[in-house]
Amino acid sequence: MTRAAVFGTGSWGTAYAAVLADGGTPVTMWGRRQAMVDQINAGSNEDYLPGIALPPGIRATADPAEAAAGADIVVLAVPSQTLRANLADWAHVLPRDAAVVSLMKGVELGTTKRMSEVIAEAGGVEPGRIVVVSGPNLAKEIAQKQPAASVVGCIDERVAEMVAEASNPPYFRPYTSSDVIGVELGGAVKNVIALAVGMAEGLGMGDNSKASIITRGLAETSRLGMKLGADPVTFSGLAGVGDLIATCMSPLSRNRTFGVNLGKGMSVEEVVAVTRQTAEGVKSCESILQLAHDHGVSVPIIEQVAAVVHDGRSPQEVVGALMLRALKNEAE
Structure with a gap:
């Protein structure tokens, strides 16, 4: 069975964790604050998605190594300008054969690198394992299970298809693309x-x-x-x-x-x-x-x-x- 880790407990990271869980993929989320971890383990994220119950397939931890252990898909959902610093802490725990998914929509200050480029450089991840997910992704609507579609991009079509398959509950329609840029x-x-x-x-x-x-x-x-x-x-x-x-x-x-x-x-x-x-x-x-x-x-x-x-x-x-x-x- 495909397993996923989601690093970040904001609105879009949590909503995408729900997409994965509703698609049959067990998810372990990493959160910096223990209070947020406890909240997610109790079934909600009131700070970012108030009033929305999370699927039972989601659990959370404050330990990055525990979150990443055994994951086939690692999802990064942190503010784009913090990605490089976070990867300095996380790179060593990322499974070497896992797909690494970027939910971030930004360009790094100073380097002008896209997030996939930062993941490759700071995380030591081969480009063929890096996936970007983008589209009309208003987190609250997706967490409410309103129908939406998105694009799963990777230069390796097989990796894109694997992530798309894991992200395919009845309300979320992923399309694949090789055009990461x-x-x-x-x-x-x-x-x-x-x-x-x-x-x-x-x-x-x-x-x-x-x-x-x-x-x-x-x-x-x-x-x-x-x-x-x-x-x-x-x-x-x-x-x-x-x-x-x-x-x-x-x-x-x-x-x-x-x-x-x-x-x-x-x-x-x-x-x-x-x-x-x-x-x-x-x-x-x-x-x-x-x-x-x-x-x-x-x-x-x-x-x-x-x-x-x-x-x-x-x-x-x-x-x-x-x-x-x-x-x-x-x-x-």
Whole structure:
């Protein structure tokens, strides 16, 4: 029987643990805090998914070695900017033949590496064992067993199929892909575009404005992805436009909500103080912008979001800057 370990007890890590358990895969979760471990062992995660009962196939521990022991699938579900430091502690306990699944949607600050690249480098994991899962993955809806689909990406199709088979309860439909770059990049960039859409919402703009940002944001993602070697078809699928729509339009989206608060005039620090959470796009926008600059790719929306988040520009200034850009062909 396939067994899984999930490192991280946040909303998406817990929801994906439930997907695995409901698909017949026993799961051991690792949590840093013993109180959270005890809560999960009692059948819930009230901090992140209040009111939702977890499947009986999930247990938790605060010992990384115990969590990883005997696992065929190891799922990493921690904030993207903490992955490298965590792998310094965990790499030695990861089974050498296990598939290592990334649920993280970010690009590392400083190195501009995608999460699969960090796993390979810091975890000593061969690329053929690294899997990325991305798509319209609003954790609360999936934990409520609402129907959803996602993409399981790996350069080794057999490994992708094994993880997909383990992640296939009646309410969750996984599709496989060999385009790790495209699947991963779509998941990271959409968080930044969602911040921009949220700002537009907070400024009181309508659906035309938001649809324009989403569409041009998809164009930026595609341009960058193709420059990095991604398959352009990926961006028209679940890990591209599917995830982008969900993250930009749903009130459950942390990045969209963060952007709404910025659009209403709050500072980054004020939003963090109110929500007690930092959205992935806030952390990753600088590294994604640097990645684009390093490859000579124009990404004006991402650039303007970074200007708000890190340079103190107002959302109103950003909208004006985007609208005053030189006229050009839409395909460029």
